[in-house]
Amino acid sequence: MTAPALANAALDETAVALPSQEPARVARDSRPLRLITCGSVDDGKSTLIGRLLWDTKAVKEDQAASLQRDSKGKQNDLGLPDFALLLDGLQAEREQGITIDVAYRYFSTDKRSFIVADTPGHEQYTRNMATGASTADLAVLLVDARVGLLEQTRRHATIATLMGIKQFVLAVNKIDLTNYDRSRFEQISHEFKELALSLGVRQVTAIPVSALKGENVVYDGRASMPWYEGPTLIEVLELATTRSAQTVGFRLPVQRVSRPGESFRGYQGTVAGGSVKPGDSVVILPSGMVANVTKIVTFDLVRNAAVAGDAITLVLDRQVDVSRGDMIAAIDSQPMTGLAFDAQLVALQAEGIQPGKRYWLKSGSRRQRVQVQPISQLDLKSGKWNHADELPMNAIGKVHLAFDEQAIFDAYEQNRTTGAFILIDPDTNNTVAGGMITAKRAAIGGIHTEDSRVILSLPADLADQLMATEIFAGRREDAEVRRLTAARAIEIIDTIDE
């Protein structure tokens, strides 16, 4: 099916909702699409991925032979091998017939390559589902056509939404076991549409699927379901978009300072948002010092510009104090800094999240101590946020974060790197939560976030002249000078005049 034809098909009633202005003619995105499959136990997730691998010819002959061998006695009445065995590679998984841990699989079609995170359905392994969702562009939610939506469907859809996934595919699986019942499919699609809308998800495509028989996965299922005219799963995946570039300005969390010799000092990290080029003015946080970019160094060449995702080394025009954990950011679009933030998080370990406990928080390359105060927990049945003093394992909660020293964040909605964090239990070193910054708060428990330093924003040469005068010589500690280019200083002065 061609791209425009698919767009038309998606307008069909089987597509629950569509993005408002998704152009069908955009140049194909050659980056791999990361997707996650989720759903309840026995919805057939592993079978679906196995089928995707099988039908896209990602299973080689020797692997197929092992599969046939391992499937002995487990073949279904179609005589097909147990595709789930391609996925559940651990001995314990095979013994119990379940998926314990997230597994990553790779396959491709002529049009695109895919990384799929196959995640467990059991509630006790929700942390692995959250792990897979954190990096995914799209979520495939499986529902057993005979059973319909379950609490686990709501849990997974909610976590996927929290993690910022905006594209959902509802795969109504085992449709063959309902005699390809169209009204059953439409009823489930409708129910899911209600759920998706309540979560604020607009882009959902519902597909009736038999993973076992391979209908509407890679090959269409018209022979059995002439009433379905929408896309197959692979067609939706081929046209899905990868994570969009984020709207906030340049961000570089500093991973390492590179000092191979006296003459070179570079700041190494991966651009987490926006872009940068030589000549740009940047601010170093949390110190607030200002500098200009002189060079962007990579192994192959000195570059003219770097964009989000690029792993680079940045050279600045002056000696400033920058260390691992600092952030270099666009001067006119800075992240939030403060001692208190609000966040949402998913509790990932048995001990849950305890009120007032001091955890380690790691965001980007910055690690600092934080006190976590639960506020509320999401009730997955009602969709309501109820007051909570602590958060048990698998809970989705809202919390306050209180820091001892300046924290640096963007809202997760605006930047999925600088807005995300993990919590580490200092007693066990285990990762106990994944979190997303929602907003800054002014104060918590009497801790005030604003300090009282004087900040001077001046053209660089003027700033240096001023600091050299006697008046400022003894007061450098009190004043923080943000050195700007002359043009930027004039811009600021102009806004003050208004």
Place this chain on the structure above:
Amino acid sequence: MPHTHPETELHNPQSTKPPLDPHLKALENEAIHIFREVAAEFERPVMLYSIGKDSSVLLHLARKAFYPGRVPFPLLHVDTGWKFREMIAFRDEMVEKYDLDLVAHTNPRGAAENVTPFTHGSALYTDIMKTEALRQALDAGQYDAAFGGARRDEEASRAKERIYSFRTPDHRWDPRNQRPELWNVYNGMIRKGESVRAFPLSNWTEVDIWRYIQAEEIPIVPLYFAKKRPIVERDGMMILAEDPRLELLPGETKREEVIRFRTLGCFPLTGAIRSNATTLDDIISELETATVSERQGRAIDRDQAGSMEKKKREGYF
């Protein structure tokens, strides 16, 4: 050898290569990010270097990650004594060319007891000369992080690996007790004695590796290219027959065939494939139409069901 001086090298005159396609660029960026993160968070990192194509890519990425500085950790080669001769020559050439620190380790017990793949069988041999040797070397160096070139597409239990794979003080991997890994935020906090194996190539596939080698012009061991070589056929595998320690069994004969290797390990346990692929283009097109997976030539994966998982639990890479 003097360390390269950064200022003079910043404009790389050889950068006439076309830019990487976005897929490989994304994989490269991710790997560099992981390298820098581990180097910054751990006190004594080391890079496992097995001289194969994945190791070659790993080394290239390490050089990129720390440029214009040199690679800030040593390379560790667990030498079983049964590697292809061309591999050892290649290793020494790389170390010299790129000014690297190399630690080569052979299990002294295995050497003293003359453990060979022929006398002890592939499973016991691998256990002593690879797993035990690796643990010895890691303990001796007190390394708290070890980079490896493992990819999740290689094998079913590898598909479950984290980027940071947590290991107990006795190097054990417990698949049920791995840390959740969200976004690209890695948890590198460990207690004394514990360690992390870090896998920057986790999300690469075999084709990605070859396409990257081609795009970046990365040197690899010549055994990957087809050539007429002496072989014997044993246990359904074609084994390279140029090492004098390989004794022919009754009924076996040496003959010449045009072959190459798709994967490189110890020569008695690595099967060659019939191939005329003499260039990277040939290899890539051969791979794209291949009907068997990469590891079908590796005896150690097939010792028993769940073989790789078992080895990993015991500390194998």
